[in-house]
Amino acid sequence: xxxxxxxxxxxxxxxxxxLITRKKPVKSAQEAINAITVLKRLYNDNELLDYREILSFLxxxxxxxxNAEEYLKFKENTIESDMFTSYMLAISSRKSITFSKLHIFxxxxxxxxxxxxxxxxxxxPEMYEVKTIKSNISYSGxxxxxxxxxxxxxxxxxxxxxxxxxxxxxxxxxxxxRIIFVGKKNFKSLNLTFINILTYYIYSDGILVITKTKPxxxxxxxxxxxxxxxxxxxxxxxxxxxxxxxxxxxxxxILNGNQDCDL
Numbered sequence: 001x002x003x004x005x006x007x008x009x010x011x012x013x014x015x016x017x018x019l020i021t022r023k024k025p026v027k028s029a030q031e032a033i034n035a036i037t038v039l040k041r042l043y044n045d046n047e048l049l050d051y052r053e054i055l056s057f058l059x060x061x062x063x064x065x066x067n068a069e070e071y072l073k074f075k076e077n078t079i080e081s082d083m084f085t086s087y088m089l090a091i092s093s094r095k096s097i098t099f100s101k102l103h104i105f106x107x108x109x110x111x112x113x114x115x116x117x118x119x120x121x122x123x124x125p126e127m128y129e130v131k132t133i134k135s136n137i138s139y140s141g142x143x144x145x146x147x148x149x150x151x152x153x154x155x156x157x158x159x160x161x162x163x164x165x166x167x168x169x170x171x172x173x174x175x176x177x178r179i180i181f182v183g184k185k186n187f188k189s190l191n192l193t194f195i196n197i198l199t200y201y202i203y204s205d206g207i208l209v210i211t212k213t214k215p216x217x218x219x220x221x222x223x224x225x226x227x228x229x230x231x232x233x234x235x236x237x238x239x240x241x242x243x244x245x246x247x248x249x250x251x252x253x254i255l256n257g258n259q260d261c262d263l
Contacts, residue, residue: 035072036080039087046245048095054088090242097249102259110173110180119259120174120250123243125206127172127181127190128164128217164217172218174250176259179209181218190216194255202248205241220244 035058042049042057049057055065064071075081105121112118168183179197181190192211201208206219220241253259 033080036083036087039084039091042091043087043242046094047091048098049091050095051088051092054091094242094245094249097246099263101262102250102253110182112175113177116175116177118173118175119254120172120247122246123172123220123241124169124184125172125181125218125220125243126169127167127183127188128219129167130215131163131165164215172247174247174254176254179251192216200248200251202244205244207244207247218247220247 038057039054042054052065055068058068058072060068060071072084102119105118107118110118168181168186168188170181170183170185170188173180173182178194179190179192181188181192183189192209196212198210198212200210205221206217209216209218220243250259
């Protein structure tokens, strides 16, 4: 009997310790927003983390890292769970894109050279080109009112006003030789070899490519999550597309010639 009582007391003590030290799962909508806010910060800061490192930032214990949803308690088929999954996949894939051998996509419709491979094939960006939208003409001379005209020769100055004008939206590809854009609406196309690229500028939602002829702007739309959930639409901003990060990383690695090896 003494042994039985001893084990009962021991089991009770261990149970109390487990209940005290167990971390509280995320249950409320506000706690869910806080978790997504952390992911959004990591995402916007372009952090390179794997899946388990991200969960450490969220305070998920090691015993739950194989099934984080069990700990975080997001409801299925809601904006919360969808944003959580999207952020997790996007952040964790960055490390692979940056340091691992790049994935080669199958050619679905492009007319490629024999040794040409596709390393980027995603997104539906809008393409813009610089075009003249207005011309201002200023004249100089002598104003005539009455009497004898004593003016000289007529002269004028033409000032062109240029702006980025929408060309088309469609599919963009990066191969080991060029950037290809295939329009879906107006059927416009772009075939830009790397030798014609002077430089490029990165923005949160697009890439401005400066070429030897004219600048090209590729604008990626944010990811819109349409599922209905408990989080109000004004509490979390739409998730920016990670196609910009992927595009620039893939392009940089190809230009450096290390796309087919681990770094």
